[in-house]
Amino acid sequence: MTTKNKLLIRGGQVYDHDGDIHHPRVADVLIADGRIAAVGASLTADGEHEIIDASGRLVVPGLINAHYHSHDTLCRGLFEELPLEMWLLYTLPMGQNRSREEVRARTLVGALESLRCGITTVQDMLGLTPLNNEYTDIVLSAYRESGIRLVFSPMVSDVPPIAMVRHKDILPADIQDMLGTKALPLRAQLDYLEHQFKHRPAGGTLHWAIAPFAPQRCTPKMLEALAGLADRHDLPVYTHVYETRGQALIARELFADHGGSLITYLENTGMLGPRLNIVHSVWISRAEMDRMASAGAGIVLNHLSNLKLKSGIAPVCDLREAGVRLGLGCDNCSGSDVQSVFQAMKMFCLLAAVSEPEPGPGLAHEVLRHATLGNARTAGLDGELGAIRPGYRADLILIDLNDVAYLPFNSAARQLVYTEAGRGVETVIVEGRVVIRERRVTTIDEDALRREVASLMRHFIADYDAVVESRKRAIAHMLEAHRRVWQADVGMNRFIARTR
Numbered sequence: 309m310t311t312k313n314k315l316l317i318r319g320g321q322v323y324d325h326d327g328d329i330h331h332p333r334v335a336d337v338l339i340a341d342g343r344i345a346a347v348g349a350s351l352t353a354d355g356e357h358e359i360i361d362a363s364g365r366l367v368v369p370g371l372i373n374a375h376y377h378s379h380d381t382l383c384r385g386l387f388e389e390l391p392l393e394m395w396l397l398y399t400l401p402m403g404q405n406r407s408r409e410e411v412r413a414r415t416l417v418g419a420l421e422s423l424r425c426g427i428t429t430v431q432d433m434l435g436l437t438p439l440n441n442e443y444t445d446i447v448l449s450a451y452r453e454s455g456i457r458l459v460f461s462p463m464v465s466d467v468p469p470i471a472m473v474r475h476k477d478i479l480p481a482d483i484q485d486m487l488g489t490k491a492l493p494l495r496a497q498l499d500y501l502e503h504q505f506k507h508r509p510a511g512g513t514l515h516w517a518i519a520p521f522a523p524q525r526c527t528p529k530m531l532e533a534l535a536g537l538a539d540r541h542d543l544p545v546y547t548h549v550y551e552t553r554g555q556a557l558i559a560r561e562l563f564a565d566h567g568g569s570l571i572t573y574l575e576n577t578g579m580l581g582p583r584l585n586i587v588h589s590v591w592i593s594r595a596e597m598d599r600m601a602s603a604g605a606g607i608v609l610n611h612l613s614n615l616k617l618k619s620g621i622a623p624v625c626d627l628r629e630a631g632v633r634l635g636l637g638c639d640n641c642s643g644s645d646v647q648s649v650f651q652a653m654k655m656f657c658l659l660a661a662v663s664e665p666e667p668g669p670g671l672a673h674e675v676l677r678h679a680t681l682g683n684a685r686t687a688g689l690d691g692e693l694g695a696i697r698p699g700y701r702a703d704l705i706l707i708d709l710n711d712v713a714y715l716p717f718n719s720a721a722r723q724l725v726y727t728e729a730g731r732g733v734e735t736v737i738v739e740g741r742v743v744i745r746e747r748r749v750t751t752i753d754e755d756a757l758r759r760e761v762a763s764l765m766r767h768f769i770a771d772y773d774a775v776v777e778s779r780k781r782a783i784a785h786m787l788e789a790h791r792r793v794w795q796a797d798v799g800m801n802r803f804i805a806r807t808r
């Protein structure tokens with residue numbers, strides 16, 4: 309860990325969104341007290357500066373992951389493709405009521421993976437069960453220990469999880485119970501949030517956000533209260549909207565009072581505005597996109613999990629045309645199964661490419677903006693994060709241009725998006741603190757964490773096996789509900805790669 313609060317990053321090619329995106333100019337970056345003090349040629353340092361030689365390195369704004377859940381990090385690699393509603397049968401119980409040791413370890417694993425992949429800020433929309441101060445402390449102290457920047461939003465909802473399933477009534481009672489037929493009272497959850505904002509104020513690398521789980525999982529009263537809370541505390545809001553076809557069907561059939569639209573429901577409860585970010589929006593209509601754009605609301609795309617969980621393909625070209633502000637996320641560790649903004653950026657460009665037959669504008673440069681400036685905007689941190697400019701917080705990464713991904717080096721923007729697998733990430737700085745130095749993590753003991761996880765996994769896998777066994781009877785019923793959803797017409801298609 310660096311003991312000095314001043315850094316001089318000397319002689320790197322500094323990526324500037326508005327400069328030469330293919331061959332960024334060589335410059336020095338001066339950092340003081342966690343912020344970028346100056347960017348320019350031949351900056352001078354005094355004896356108080358630690359100097360990092362960045363020659364042969366690309367200096368890039370720290371990547372931001374605008375959608376993540378740390379609660380199922382240990383489920384990585386346990387599943388292949390499954391429809392979201394069926395995947396929940398396994399992933400929900402494996403994230404709830406776990407031991408303190410496991411919660412700490414899983415938080416650190418996610419933070420470590422993120423940092424190693426050049427992510428300096430993570431938005432953790434955490435399903436925290438139990439939702440209490442003790443568990444909140446465990447999570448926050450693990451993040452603090454890792455050194456990553458956190459936009460923290462424990463999820464709240466006052467409608468039980470089973471509300472995520474259309475045709476839930478055809479499921480036997482015990483299978484409904486598996487998905488969850490209980491919710492915490494509204495008041496207790498609001499009190500919990502108020503308590504956190506008051507007793508653990510944002511500062512340094514901690515930022516707060518508000519996360520109603522999803523509109524269909526919140527009563528109008530809850531959404532109204534949360535909109536008021538966001539206003540009073542000046543906080544951003546993230547919520548899952550239109551992730552699956554089933555959710556579009558729920559909107560059409562169960563929210564007819566709101567025109568069959570979850571966006572209208574959000575609007576009617578005071579949620580639709582510049583603070584709002586909806587996550588996924590695979591099944592959003594063009595008219596809804598236009599309303600999102602004119603309200604200044606944003607969309608966080610998660611193509612990786614949307615594909616793996618069979619949710620569909622978010623209409624990225626239409627979203628760009630509508631002018632909605634965009635961000636990117638990597639989503640659950642058991643749904644994608646990686647915390648890599650590089651993969652998310654590449655997927656954005658590839659899906660946009662295949663959706664238009666004619667040559668389009670190159671999007672590498674644009675998606676780098678979404679993953680940095682756009683994601684900062686989702687958290688209300690525009691002007692603070694996402695670029696290497698004087699006054700911005702000093703969150704940045706050094707990429708080793710000796711990696712074969714840059715042999716030859718033709719374009720910084722294109723090779724970061726299309727070629728970089730994370731291997732090139734060499735040094736990671738958050739709030740002016742070096743958390744990875746020349747590929748060594750300075751903040752946490754990686755080997756100790758590895759041993760701890762190995763020991764925890766014995767119990768975890770035994771629990772998981774028991775969950776799998778208990779869910780066997782649910783599969784046929786869930787499949788029936790799923791098929792009914794597929795047979796219904798929701799007025800749009802978000803799947804390709806079929807001839808029919």
Ligand SMILES: [Zn+2]
Pocket residue numbers: 375376377433548587639640
């Ligand atoms: Zn999510």
